[in-house]
Amino acid sequence: MRPEPGFLATYLEPAQAARAVAALRARGQRDVRVAAPAPFPELMAALRAPPSFVGWITFPGALLGLTGGLLLTILTSLTWAEVTGGKPVVSLPPFIVITFELTVLVGSLANLLALVIGARRGLRRGHFAQGGPFTRDRIGIFCAGVDPAVERLLRESGAEEVTRVP
Numbered sequence: 001m002r003p004e005p006g007f008l009a010t011y012l013e014p015a016q017a018a019r020a021v022a023a024l025r026a027r028g029q030r031d032v033r034v035a036a037p038a039p040f041p042e043l044m045a046a047l048r049a050p051p052s053f054v055g056w057i058t059f060p061g062a063l064l065g066l067t068g069g070l071l072l073t074i075l076t077s078l079t080w081a082e083v084t085g086g087k088p089v090v091s092l093p094p095f096i097v098i099t100f101e102l103t104v105l106v107g108s109l110a111n112l113l114a115l116v117i118g119a120r121r122g123l124r125r126g127h128f129a130q131g132g133p134f135t136r137d138r139i140g141i142f143c144a145g146v147d148p149a150v151e152r153l154l155r156e157s158g159a160e161e162v163t164r165v166p
Contacts, residue, residue: 005166006031006144007151009159014040017139020157021046024143027153031144037136054114061110062103069099 011017017034021043024032036043073095081089142165143150154162 004144005146006142006164007154008163008165009141009143009154009157010161011139011141011159012137013158014043014139016158017141018042018046020141020154020159023153023157024141024150027149029143029145029150033142033144035140035142037139040139043139052118054111054118057114058107058111061113062107064110065103065106066099068106069102070095072102073098 009020011020014036017036018040021032021034025046025048032047034043034047074090077089077091077095083089138160141154141159143154146164151162151164
């Protein structure tokens with residue numbers, strides 16, 4: 001795959017990278033991509049990244065597990081109605097462990113499914129240009145386009161290195 005033309009800048013501080021992203025956004029650049037070792041809050045705010053949909057999938061999955069755990073235990077007790085020690089047939093305290101375990105199991109499986117779907121969706125977006133040392137302690141910002149004003153803006157915002165990607 002042929003790399004997209006643009007500028008690749010490397011930053012050490014998240015605050016500098018956030019200022020650069022905000023300046024690029026204010027200038028009208030829409031295709032700004034960031035590679036960072038952690039999701040820095042100031043950088044995420046500058047990117048105006050939408051919140052992840054994973055929580056919206058995980059919570060209903062956990063509710064489904066909770067409902068399934070309660071239904072499993074209650075319906076099983078009603079199917080084989082044995083009175084033990086004078087207790088009622090449907091008694092919630094013994095059901096808590098199974099209900100909790102099914103809540104965690106189904107919620108985590110829904111979370112895993114949402115992460116896989118999100119990762120597959122992310123592969124269809126534009127790729128980040130390769131060649132920067134931003135895996136461990138550096139932040140990389142890629143801005144598509146060949147406008148020299150973008151290169152100047154990246155340099156003025158405190159970039160350690162700005163390279164032009166062909």
